[in-house]
Amino acid sequence: MRPQKLSREQILNRCALQFKTYGYAATSMGMLAKACGLTKASFYYYYASKEALLIDVLELTQQYLKTHLFKLSENKALSTVEHFEQIHERAVEFFSYGVKGCLVGILSIEALYQSVDILEKIRSIFQDWEMAFYQFFKVQLSDHEAKILAKQSVADYEGAILMYRLNDDSFYLNQVKLRILKQLTTI
Secondary structure, three states: OOOOOOOHHHHHHHHHHHHHHHHOOOHHHHHHHHHOOOOOOHHHHHOOOOOHHHHHHHHHHHHHHHHHHHHOOOOOOOHHHHHHHOOOHHHHHHHHHOOOOHHHHHHHHOOHOOOOOHHHHHHHHHHHHHHHHHHOOOOOHHHHHHHHHHHHHHHHHHHHHHHHHHHHHOOOHHHHHHHHHHHHHHH
């Protein structure tokens, strides 16, 4: 059987789903190759190591999040609340795709076992998410207060996404949304 011809993005998306499902440590190169419809030998042609592959997966994920999730709408007619609601809906859709959960959150659970490069990339993605929230809160709060609420909001979302994955219940995500909306409407 001839191996499938996949684009780089298709390979990375399929591998991202494997890492999201099983975590870094439990995902083997054989599992990744199979998910791409390739033999293990032909998969090594694309990626010589699991770490190099994960860095590319995280880079693609970060670019996607920046352009599709964290980027504030350029529609100036939308209020801060409407912008947040757009981002929340996109986030729920993104974190529900394939296997419920957050790839970066799943990988951060294994942080002690990750390389410095992987940890740097994970931190960078979380910082992007914090910056998106900071943009909402800085409108009427001090810089310090906006940064605190942004960090807390990322932590709240990550916890809610983890509970969503564990219990298959969107209650947690809805509660985070309501809490942030309350903060946005009272500031």
